[in-house]
Amino acid sequence: MQDLIAEFVVEAGETLEQIDSDLLRLEGHPAGAPILNGVFRLLHTIKGASGFLGLTRLQTVSHAGETLLELFRQTGGPVPPDAFEGVLAAIDRIRALLAAIGETGAEPAGDDADLIQRLERLGAGDAGPMPGPGPASVSTPETPLSNEDRRPPPAASVRVDLQLLETMMRLTSELVLSRNQLVRLHGLDRDDVYSLPLQRLSAITSELQDTVMQTRMRPIGAIWKTLPRLVRDLSRELGKEVALRLAGEDTEVDRQLLEAVRDPIQHIVRNAVDHGLEPPEDRVRAGKPRTGEIRAQATQEGNWIVIRIVDDGRGLDLDRIRARAVARGLLTEAEAAQLSEAAIHDLIFAPGFSTAEAVTTVSGRGVGMDVVRANVARIGGQVEIQSVPGRGCGFVLRIPLTLAIMPALLVRAGGQRFAVAQSAVTELIRLEGPGDRRIERVGAMTLLQVREALMPLNSLSALLGLEAADPGRFAMILEHGERRFAVAVDEIIDTEEIVVKPVSAKLRDLPEYSGATLLGDGTVTLILEPGRLAGAAGDAMGQRQAPPVAAADERARREPVLFLEVGGGATAVASMVGVRRLERAPVAQILSGAAGPLMTYRGRATPIVPVCGVRLQTEGVQCLVMVGDDEACVGVAVDSVVDLDEVRLEVTAADRGPGRLGTAMIRDTPHPVLDLRHYHALGLARLTGAAADGAAGAAA
Amino acid sequence: MTAQDWLRVRVGAFRFALEAEAVRDVFTIRDITPTPRAPREVMGVLNLRGRIVTVICARRVLGLEDVPDCDGGRAVSFEIDGDLYGLRVDAADDVTVIDPATVLSPPASADRWAGVVHGLVRVDGDLVLLARPRAFVFPPAQGAVSEAPAP
Known part of the structure; x- marks a missing residue:
């Protein structure tokens, strides 16, 4: 509200200047009707806006002035000099009030009865004594309003083209x-x-x-303001009950970017009302409150503005999306059946896709989510989707704070220079020489372990299809969305402030680049799109694209999960929580202790516990998932590590048992979920047991 | 139609004429930055007096034999929808006036040339192919106009 008032004070100040010049012309030509109309309109505008903002004194004064002018407008006669003075007095009062509001943000106490009575008398044709510009009513006694104070409110802001x-x-x-x-x-x-x-x-x-x-920064509230009306009109039209909750309206964004996301945001909200939320009766039947809720929230996260729009409706209907995609020829039945949940969610961004059964006036007009994604991508942003059937659907828009200039990291790969937004780079790692990092190869995938974190590692030359002599000597650890991954490059050249320029239309479809820039030496360098580097890394890991998203809903949370082969080619999953490292230990290092296999790991006797169904290797190397900290580390033996991915782990009780938390549907296939903590405890018990045995043996 | 100015260029053994009105500049290719993953005919981007130019190889658009080294090559620049493009040619000659009445329609064909060439004319005994610069950058979707983008 306060910024609205501030804006109003500036606008009204400009309006007043206009009135002043009009009034002076009015005095010269008392009968000039067009001029009279102009002054009338300006007073009317001030009245309307002040009424809206709850500025009652302003409203009554402008109303009285307007009423007086209205009389002359109707009669068409000349404005008598005393009435002219009356209008001037009203305007002076308005000016004084505006000045006070501009300073304190609120209307000063007092009333304008004297002035209003005077104006009314003038309207009745009775010229009484003129009240002053308002010393009695405007409570700023230390600055009496003289003619010198008859200036517009202090201009805290101006309008610029x-x-x-x-x-x-x-x-x-x-x-x-x-x-x-x-x-x-x-x-x-x-x-x-x-x-x-x-x-x-x-x-x-x-x-x-x-x-x-x-x-250039504007608060996102400029968009938020448009939403209540939109939601109200729409929910009435559709017979739905909707509560709209807005947060973070002060979050500021470059105005150009703000314009670019206005339509996408409105579209998402429109969709949420139209498709997302159920009619009240359906909601009651589903055990939900009658009134659906849409929450829109904006926050700044580093160099990104993150906009979340979440509804508590029915969520995306996976089957219907699948069926529609097949019907539209976007993919075959067989392909559709194999898609992961995230990939199905992604389908709604496919061009020309719309699941609305009937084309409503609201949505489903062909301008769909594909346009939303394209518009957001054009400004270097991204849209992610998360949906839980029956519980709701959420969209996350990530847009850069500013477009024009950004600090960038210059790297070299395949003999060529590239720029990456520094905001996306969290860490630089040397891949050669000593250091606290390890590179593991699991099948076709390369993983980089830095301290406790394990992430996919790809070389930039490979991602771009460039020829490279070596896999890269440095790695950039990038964070995009809520995904972390490493990209290997040949060389880290420098950091530089770069001016982002769009690439030509011929290159705009390449998702690898978010733009180009002219470097200090005058050559052009392409700016890499970190999201794409993540996407490609994700692709390499398992043909999936949608990056994981942190959900407000605990059940919708994605977490890093290991895919493990455990006995006879069966794949099980296990949460990465507590996992310290992945090891490939030469079999020769594993010794059979009194209570079971052991190995010396980091200078300590460490128990090896095979997952139920896994037989320890007899030659070569043994894959181990090291669980627990240095003091209490246990090696959980598996046949192999197949994959690492962030998935939603919704565990059902099916096949629950010792060491097994149950079953989870992942990539549309049931996977047993291992309880690594169980094996950890088993190993530790053995260790303490063995120690006790040893002590007992020594005592004997 | 009235007589128009055309810029004569050579691509391989072929003589082309580009609408001179669309052409801004003829420049020498220097310090080009390759654009990995871009369509094959895109050679890269370069800085031409502070503006970024996307350079397209006319030979590649037409499916002619590639010239490996492009630094120092000649290119014709023109603007399409606010973006600056350069078309790499083997030589840029002179501006000539062509009488529209002498222009013949190209033979109907469905290959990549058809989207680029929209007329034929004989100038000083040579067969000259008339082309619009835009057609080299965004060949109309008729026939196998350009290679699929590199995977």
């Missing part, structure tokens, strides 16, 4: 580029007469860039 802002932004971007070029030419470590001025130029440029960027 958008084109001008755009030009400023572009010029600033070019300035940053030139600065970078200069700094590069001069050399960072050289110390000469240019060093100091260059430093200063550099600092000022950065500050200017920040400031200009700031001028």
